[in-house]
Amino acid sequence: MKINIIVAGVGGQGNVTAAYLLGVAALEAGFNVRVADVYGLAQRGGAVVSHVRIGRVYSPLIGKREADVVVGLEPMEALRNAAKFVKREGVVLTNTYPIYPIEASVGEFQYPEIGKLLKAMKKLAKTVVAINAQRLANEAGLPIAANIAMLGALAALEVLPFTAQHMRSVVEKYIPRFKEENLKAFNLGFRACGEVLSHRDR
Amino acid sequence: MMLHPVLGVAGERRLLLGNEAVARGAIEGGVEVAASYPGTPASEILETLAEVAEEVGIYVEWSTNEMVAWEVAVGAAMCNKRSMASMKHIGVNWVIDPLMHSVLHGFNAGLLLVSCDDPSGHSSATEQDNRNLAYMAEIPILEPSDPQEAKDFTVEAIEISEELRVPVLLRLVTRVAHTRGDVVLGELRRESRKPEFHDDFYTKFVLKKGFAGPRVIPELHRILHEKLERAVKLAEKRKLNKVKGGGGELLIVSSGVAYSYVKEAIEDLGVEDKVTVLKVEMVHPFPAELLRELLRDHRRVLVLEEGEPYLEREVKLAAFDGKCTVEVHGKLSGKIGRVGELDPVEVRKAIAEMLGVEVEGEGPSIGELELRELTTPRVISFCPGCPHRAAFYALKKAINKVCKGKHLAIGDIGCYTMGMNPPLRVQQTVFCMGGSIGMACGAAHSGLDCPVIATAGDSTFFHACIPGLINAVYNKAKLLFHILDNEATAMTGFQPHPGTGKTAVGLEARKIKIEDVARACGAGFVEVVDPYDLKRCEEVFAKALRYEGVAVVITRRECAQLFLRKLRHKGLKPSLVVVDEELCKGCKVCINQFGCPAICWDQEKDKARVDPVLCIGCGVCIQVCPFNALKWGERR
Ligand SMILES: Cc1ncc(C[n+]2csc(CCOP(=O)(O)OP(=O)(O)O)c2C)c(N)n1
Ligand code: SF4
Numbered sequence: 001m002k003i004n005i006i007v008a009g010v011g012g013q014g015n016v017t018a019a020y021l022l023g024v025a026a027l028e029a030g031f032n033v034r035v036a037d038v039y040g041l042a043q044r045g046g047a048v049v050s051h052v053r054i055g056r057v058y059s060p061l062i063g064k065r066e067a068d069v070v071v072g073l074e075p076m077e078a079l080r081n082a083a084k085f086v087k088r089e090g091v092v093l094t095n096t097y098p099i100y101p102i103e104a105s106v107g108e109f110q111y112p113e114i115g116k117l118l119k120a121m122k123k124l125a126k127t128v129v130a131i132n133a134q135r136l137a138n139e140a141g142l143p144i145a146a147n148i149a150m151l152g153a154l155a156a157l158e159v160l161p162f163t164a165q166h167m168r169s170v171v172e173k174y175i176p177r178f179k180e181e182n183l184k185a186f187n188l189g190f191r192a193c194g195e196v197l198s199h200r201d202r
Numbered sequence: 203m204m205l206h207p208v209l210g211v212a213g214e215r216r217l218l219l220g221n222e223a224v225a226r227g228a229i230e231g232g233v234e235v236a237a238s239y240p241g242t243p244a245s246e247i248l249e250t251l252a253e254v255a256e257e258v259g260i261y262v263e264w265s266t267n268e269m270v271a272w273e274v275a276v277g278a279a280m281c282n283k284r285s286m287a288s289m290k291h292i293g294v295n296w297v298i299d300p301l302m303h304s305v306l307h308g309f310n311a312g313l314l315l316v317s318c319d320d321p322s323g324h325s326s327a328t329e330q331d332n333r334n335l336a337y338m339a340e341i342p343i344l345e346p347s348d349p350q351e352a353k354d355f356t357v358e359a360i361e362i363s364e365e366l367r368v369p370v371l372l373r374l375v376t377r378v379a380h381t382r383g384d385v386v387l388g389e390l391r392r393e394s395r396k397p398e399f400h401d402d403f404y405t406k407f408v409l410k411k412g413f414a415g416p417r418v419i420p421e422l423h424r425i426l427h428e429k430l431e432r433a434v435k436l437a438e439k440r441k442l443n444k445v446k447g448g449g450g451e452l453l454i455v456s457s458g459v460a461y462s463y464v465k466e467a468i469e470d471l472g473v474e475d476k477v478t479v480l481k482v483e484m485v486h487p488f489p490a491e492l493l494r495e496l497l498r499d500h501r502r503v504l505v506l507e508e509g510e511p512y513l514e515r516e517v518k519l520a521a522f523d524g525k526c527t528v529e530v531h532g533k534l535s536g537k538i539g540r541v542g543e544l545d546p547v548e549v550r551k552a553i554a555e556m557l558g559v560e561v562e563g564e565g566p567s568i569g570e571l572e573l574r575e576l577t578t579p580r581v582i583s584f585c586p587g588c589p590h591r592a593a594f595y596a597l598k599k600a601i602n603k604v605c606k607g608k609h610l611a612i613g614d615i616g617c618y619t620m621g622m623n624p625p626l627r628v629q630q631t632v633f634c635m636g637g638s639i640g641m642a643c644g645a646a647h648s649g650l651d652c653p654v655i656a657t658a659g660d661s662t663f664f665h666a667c668i669p670g671l672i673n674a675v676y677n678k679a680k681l682l683f684h685i686l687d688n689e690a691t692a693m694t695g696f697q698p699h700p701g702t703g704k705t706a707v708g709l710e711a712r713k714i715k716i717e718d719v720a721r722a723c724g725a726g727f728v729e730v731v732d733p734y735d736l737k738r739c740e741e742v743f744a745k746a747l748r749y750e751g752v753a754v755v756i757t758r759r760e761c762a763q764l765f766l767r768k769l770r771h772k773g774l775k776p777s778l779v780v781v782d783e784e785l786c787k788g789c790k791v792c793i794n795q796f797g798c799p800a801i802c803w804d805q806e807k808d809k810a811r812v813d814p815v816l817c818i819g820c821g822v823c824i825q826v827c828p829f830n831a832l833k834w835g836e837r838r
Contacts, residue, residue, distance in 0.1 A: 105802030
């Protein structure tokens with residue numbers, strides 16, 4: 001058994017924390033784990049990518065088009081990494097809330113409509129799930145918890161080799177502050193993803 | 203409080219970063235003194251040790267630079283304390299001089315040098331492979347392939363060093379240092395050794411034969427070679443270097459993170475019975491005998507390693523000496539790319555090709571064109587409120603005024619290097635830490651007909667700029683030395699330095715002031731200004747640019763990230779700037795010349811807009827807007 005997950009976002013979104021929590025959850029469920037974070041100067045608005053590998057794994061890196069899931073904390077990063085990593089049979093799970101790059105602020109780049117980004121993702125992977133994790137985090141009362149809402153959503157996809165309850169308990173155990181808000185964000189993400197999936201199944 | 207992850211009990215499994223695993227290994231290996239200078243991807247080793255130093259009872263420090271860090275480690279080993287210095291690869295360049303000397307001595311305690319190499323330059327400006335430097339220094343090298351081995355080999359390296367009485371290099375690469383993996387913890391060792399001076403060099407040479415000259419040096423060198431011969435036997439005894447699998451005519455020789463790619467590729471391809479793998483763990487001295495034994499049954503060799511073709515050369519040498527006729531493939535033969543870091547897919551393809559096995563192709567992708575239209579790379583820039591942006595903005599205005607924009611500015615390494623990027627574009631070039639001031643001396647004496655400027659950060663100043671500054675004064679250079687003091691080593695994670703008044707473990711220390719040092723170095727013009735005060739800054743820079751000698755301008759203001767952290771810690775929110783849409787004329791000066799990421803362009807209104815999430819309320823843009831359209835607002 002081997003599961004490859006890419007977590008991608010922008011510096012400051014809690015990418016590394018989300019990947020770390022996934023890693024701890026896998027470790028505590030008894031699996032071998034590799035988590036490799038790739039970031040330049042993250043606090044300065046750069047892109048961040050974490051490779052999370054669970055099971056019979058040795059290499060820290062996921063190869064091209066070998067990810068089972070790409071989790072995008074930001075939609076443009078989701079597409080960028082889906083194009084590089086997601087398997088045809090895989091899943092792209094993306095937040096729909098954009099963080100504009102400087103070129104977009106300056107007006108040199110037109111940030112695409114979310115619909116266009118999703119359409120491109122659908123060409124790459126069999127399953128694409130989009131939720132507004134930022135709205136859910138705001139609803140939970142902790143705007144910086146979009147990463148945790150995305151973990152909740154990931155747990156609802158049923159691709160992880162452990163239960164959503166286990167993932168949730170790791171979030172509870174390892175996040176020292178604002179436990180209640182974080183758990184709420186997790187639950188909202190879980191539910192939102194579940195709803196998207198049930199619509200699709202019908 | 204949860205127990206610090208590196209302080210778990212023996213037998214426990216923990217998710218540790220490679221660098222945390224090295225820190226744990228250091229504690230298990232009985233290291234009592236650890237020193238370092240910050241640098242990605244190495245900083246977490248000392249950061250972790252600093253977090254637990256008090257509890258474990260060890261001494262750790264951020265040294266002023268890597269050379270000093272190494273010297274601190276050597277000094278402690280000389281006094282019977284197991285010790286180590288850790289750093290990023292280019293930090294080892296600074297260590298070469300004291301290292302070349304320290305290999306000729308011999309101490310009672312283990313002495314470890316940890317280098318975190320950065321192939322592809324994820325956070326560096328060179329790809330150098332420090333196995334080559336350790337080869338030059340003639341010391342043993344151990345190369346772990348994952349976080350577990352990062353811990354285990356740290357212990358091995360310390361013990362080997364102590365047994366052979368020679369320093370050992372532990373070589374990590376980014377993908378080991380910055381990878382988290384499951385690590386089974388070993389026994390902690392908490393004995394404290396009695397400090398006692400001992401140096402073989404002193405007892406065997408200084409007392410008997412003198413300390414230098416042909417009567418001594420070749421003899422010391424011979425002893426070093428003897429130690430290396432013993433290292434080969436020690437590797438055998440300790441079962442470092444492993445032969446895996448068996449069968450087929452293909453032999454793979456690999457080490458470090460490359461081995462993790464090899465292991466996974468062999469399983470994925472299901473070719474376990476078609477290849478033999480020699481996993482080299484002590485890469486220097488190379489296990490030539492072991493290789494020659496394997497070459498008896500293998501006619502083709504594929505070498506997979508991260509960095510330079512180091513093992514590949516060793517394999518060829520060993521084969522030549524053993525008169526073995528074999529094909530050797532790797533980076534020199536062109537089978538594997540010669541630059542940039544390895545990729546697991548490339549490794550799998552190379553193995554499959556050597557074995558004539560088919561590999562599946564990738565799934566369909568979307569077109570490059572479509573991707574380019576929908577995505578754009580995220581360029582990095584100074585944070586909102588960064589004091590460096592304000593300082594460079596003022597410097598640029600002064601340059602425009604005094605010398606019509608003509609100047610040569612040589613940059614240095616830190617967040618302030620981003621002053622080379624648009625829209626500021628103040629520095630034209632950059633080299634290594636401390637390089638700016640020395641090179642500016644040369645440029646100033648070249649006869650160039652415009653002002654010469656060197657820039658450096660505060661941590662960089664203490665690291666490497668002082669001899670260069672004295673040189674400038676002593677040799678009468680005319681230049682402006684701009685020191686951007688943000689009271690932190692920001693780019694590598696805000697570590698303290700001698701100017702901050704804090705030590706690695708958070709103790710109060712005497713604050714060393716850059717202006718005092720600059721004056722003591724003899725600079726005739728030394729001014730300290732607040733970069734948030736643009737007008738005053740510009741005036742001081744204008745004066746400094748006209749100064750006939752060495753002018754030092756220090757722009758001092760805390761890094762905006764640290765400011766924000768402290769504010770949030772107090773439960774406070776930053777001030778806020780807003781746009782008065784009546785007054786905004788759409789000139790875009792705030793965006794195209796100042797370039798704060800918190801200010802964006804509202805396409806519909808054709809006006810500037812401040813993003814309240816990003817704005818930290820520094821208020822500098824208020825001074826920048828020619829139409830007074832930026833003003834203080836209220837946070838709701
Ligand atoms: C020899 C060497 N050691 C370490 C580094 C890593 N490094 C890159 S930037 C930097 C920080 C410099 O801090 P400072 O000069 O205060 O500038 P700031 O980032 O705070 O603006 C360091 C240590 C390096 N590039 N070279
Ligand atoms: S981390 Fe500090 S010094 Fe670096 S760009 Fe941000 S505000 Fe400026």
